[in-house]
Amino acid sequence: MTDKKNKGTDPKTYKFDTLSLHAGYQPHKNAGSRQVPIYQTTSYLFDDVDHAAALFNLERGGHIYSRISNPTVAVLEERVASLEGGTAALATSSGMSAIFLTIMTLCEAGDHLVVSSQLYGGTVNLFRLTLPKFGIKCTFVKPRDTEGFKKAIQKNTKGIFGELVGNPGNELMNMPEISKIAHDAGIPLIVDATYQTPYLCKPFEHGADIVVHSLTKWMAGHGSSMAGILVEGGKFDWMQNDKFPTMTTPYEGYHGLSFAEEFGPTAFTMKARAEGMRDFGPCLSPQNAWNVLQGIETLSVRMKKHCSNAEEMVKYLLGHESVAWVSHPSVPDHPDHELAKKLLPNGRGSMIAFGIKGGKDAGVAFINNVKLASHLANVGDTRTLVIHPASGTHSQMDEATLKFAGLSHDMIRLSVGIEDIDDIKNDFEVGFRAARKPRLVSNQ
Amino acid sequence: MKFKVNGTEVFASTGGRPFDKNKPLIIFVHGSGLTHMTWVLQTRYFAFHGYTVLALDMPGHGLSKGESLKSIEEMADWVSNVIDSVGYKEASLVGHSQGCLVTMECAARNPNKIKTLSLMGGAGAIPMNSELLSLAENNDPKAVDLMMDWAHGPAGHFGGHPVPGLYHINTGGMLAKSRTIKNTLGVDFRACDNYKNGFEAAKKIKIPTLSILATGDKMCPVKEGKKLADLIDGSKVEIIDNCGHMMLLEEADRVLKVLKNFILSNYPAKLN
Numbered sequence A: 001m002t003d004k005k006n007k008g009t010d011p012k013t014y015k016f017d018t019l020s021l022h023a024g025y026q027p028h029k030n031a032g033s034r035q036v037p038i039y040q041t042t043s044y045l046f047d048d049v050d051h052a053a054a055l056f057n058l059e060r061g062g063h064i065y066s067r068i069s070n071p072t073v074a075v076l077e078e079r080v081a082s083l084e085g086g087t088a089a090l091a092t093s094s095g096m097s098a099i100f101l102t103i104m105t106l107c108e109a110g111d112h113l114v115v116s117s118q119l120y121g122g123t124v125n126l127f128r129l130t131l132p133k134f135g136i137k138c139t140f141v142k143p144r145d146t147e148g149f150k151k152a153i154q155k156n157t158k159g160i161f162g163e164l165v166g167n168p169g170n171e172l173m174n175m176p177e178i179s180k181i182a183h184d185a186g187i188p189l190i191v192d193a194t195y196q197t198p199y200l201c202k203p204f205e206h207g208a209d210i211v212v213h214s215l216t217k218w219m220a221g222h223g224s225s226m227a228g229i230l231v232e233g234g235k236f237d238w239m240q241n242d243k244f245p246t247m248t249t250p251y252e253g254y255h256g257l258s259f260a261e262e263f264g265p266t267a268f269t270m271k272a273r274a275e276g277m278r279d280f281g282p283c284l285s286p287q288n289a290w291n292v293l294q295g296i297e298t299l300s301v302r303m304k305k306h307c308s309n310a311e312e313m314v315k316y317l318l319g320h321e322s323v324a325w326v327s328h329p330s331v332p333d334h335p336d337h338e339l340a341k342k343l344l345p346n347g348r349g350s351m352i353a354f355g356i357k358g359g360k361d362a363g364v365a366f367i368n369n370v371k372l373a374s375h376l377a378n379v380g381d382t383r384t385l386v387i388h389p390a391s392g393t394h395s396q397m398d399e400a401t402l403k404f405a406g407l408s409h410d411m412i413r414l415s416v417g418i419e420d421i422d423d424i425k426n427d428f429e430v431g432f433r434a435a436r437k438p439r440l441v442s443n444q
Numbered sequence B: 001m002k003f004k005v006n007g008t009e010v011f012a013s014t015g016g017r018p019f020d021k022n023k024p025l026i027i028f029v030h031g032s033g034l035t036h037m038t039w040v041l042q043t044r045y046f047a048f049h050g051y052t053v054l055a056l057d058m059p060g061h062g063l064s065k066g067e068s069l070k071s072i073e074e075m076a077d078w079v080s081n082v083i084d085s086v087g088y089k090e091a092s093l094v095g096h097s098q099g100c101l102v103t104m105e106c107a108a109r110n111p112n113k114i115k116t117l118s119l120m121g122g123a124g125a126i127p128m129n130s131e132l133l134s135l136a137e138n139n140d141p142k143a144v145d146l147m148m149d150w151a152h153g154p155a156g157h158f159g160g161h162p163v164p165g166l167y168h169i170n171t172g173g174m175l176a177k178s179r180t181i182k183n184t185l186g187v188d189f190r191a192c193d194n195y196k197n198g199f200e201a202a203k204k205i206k207i208p209t210l211s212i213l214a215t216g217d218k219m220c221p222v223k224e225g226k227k228l229a230d231l232i233d234g235s236k237v238e239i240i241d242n243c244g245h246m247m248l249l250e251e252a253d254r255v256l257k258v259l260k261n262f263i264l265s266n267y268p269a270k271l272n
Ligand SMILES: Cc1ncc(COP(=O)(O)O)c(C=O)c1O
Pocket: A094, A095, A096, A097, A120, A122, A123, A163, A167, A192, A194, A195, A213, A214, A215, A216, A226, A227, A228, A378, A379
């Protein structure tokens, strides 16, 4: 180790924009193809019987069968792991399956989770209704109630789960504080960072242990493909207590392997793949992995535009006569304004919630009359999207649950796209005009 | 598996198979600030193919208790004590980076006990960059980041881990950050820097020896590795191209192949 080549102390490992184009891929091992090839393949030749056994025993790395791993999907996994600052990742067929696989890798029947109450509606249903069927119970805590997370921890609690910026109320959870609470209790913090992407926030830098994404959203951007991923930070010590026996003791489910002893900082991903992917099977298709990779290539370029357009829209809405209130962490009187500055220094994201004057009827009229903004059940498309949660995404919730999730009848959720900002504003003018005379328009 | 050496608890991975005293023993010794986990793509193979494997966590590292040993000579004696502690009379040694200094010194001191020696990314001396040494001794995580930069070859910087879904630089970095940096990396770097006996030790080695070197290794360049190999009687050199210092992960399969050929022919397991 000689001094000669060292011209200063900064490591020359690749930085974010470079990693988003290159990480996880070596052209010289792929016929020199500059672009990542799509391995539209299910299964991979063994050299001999010994090689086959070695792959199954995890003696050697490599691909066996595309439910477990696939060369194109593996590029995506490494790319997202590198962008998040994680050790390893496992891509899944959707964001929901990434969350499900994470919980199933972490918990057993009889376990408990502490969960933020402001989550994507589908995730709420998973925690509130579906996981209890498997014997996994959850206690919901409002994202700003940091102490509440601590109080809700029980002896059988195996983790804390939340979205950094709750959907769609835009409430932040204090990730650094809540991670301390989790770590004091010897359990991991799992963060759904779909809305941030690693461009806006790297949760591992703020104490998260596992990050999940719906890649369907900003990471891909193009709204063409379903995909999800779980990423491991590598810092959590599974062996510090006896809460995670399937990670830390010889595990019957995988030839007596102790994942934590053998794989340490990648143990969780190894188990999620070896057990979860093997047995549940929500693998990502190579084509969709490739589609998502195309989106990630331009992640930082797109996120900059998403955020600048969002800030323009916040200003526009704040000054609009038809708007009752605007919620976005960039608004100075947003209760989490300061925390957002700290956790989201590159931009506060492109999700805005606002209240339309005239309540539910006005909301419906607005949605029915905008033309450029698309009315649909998605977020994080490059195109601007709008929805009225009370009648759409969260319509399965009763009044009380709606309120607990931070929703109201006049709320419109806006996912700001990267179109020309003037065109978005002009479109909204049409919607607001209609909203001011809702009955007239809806009769047309 | 946990056991005691000089009264202190030690952890070693047995490669996923039970410790079995009837099989020949191979001991793997990790590099500065790292742990047994760097060996996962070699150890499991040998464990499943007729050997008893111990991939050690050096004292104060990984899951082993105690304090880090302060000199290469102490580490060499400690490895020799490991062999006694688990009730063996002999073993084959495999080392990476600092582990090469340790295993080489151990082999020189115990000519009848050590049966073969495999060195990966080894050199006769590993003088430390003074800046890196001081960062590590001051507990600065930048020491790990720099080490990960220099330890991976150009290809490894992009990724392409042999185990699907793992990312080299961050996995290695997290291993090196798993304990207090100044107590692991800081002590290890100082021990490497202080060690001057490498070339003398090499001259005493008369057992089958393999050096695996990588063309992109900035930490222990091929030239340095060859200089060392030239001093060891009849030692064999294998060069891995397109690969950096972390060859045991970056090019795990190619490394395993040459290691396997060498150990199977020089220290065969009795297959039954
Ligand atoms: C924050 C968040 N997490 C998870 C999901 C679920 O992801 P997917 O739709 O890819 O299954 C969504 C989907 O809207 C989401 O918004």
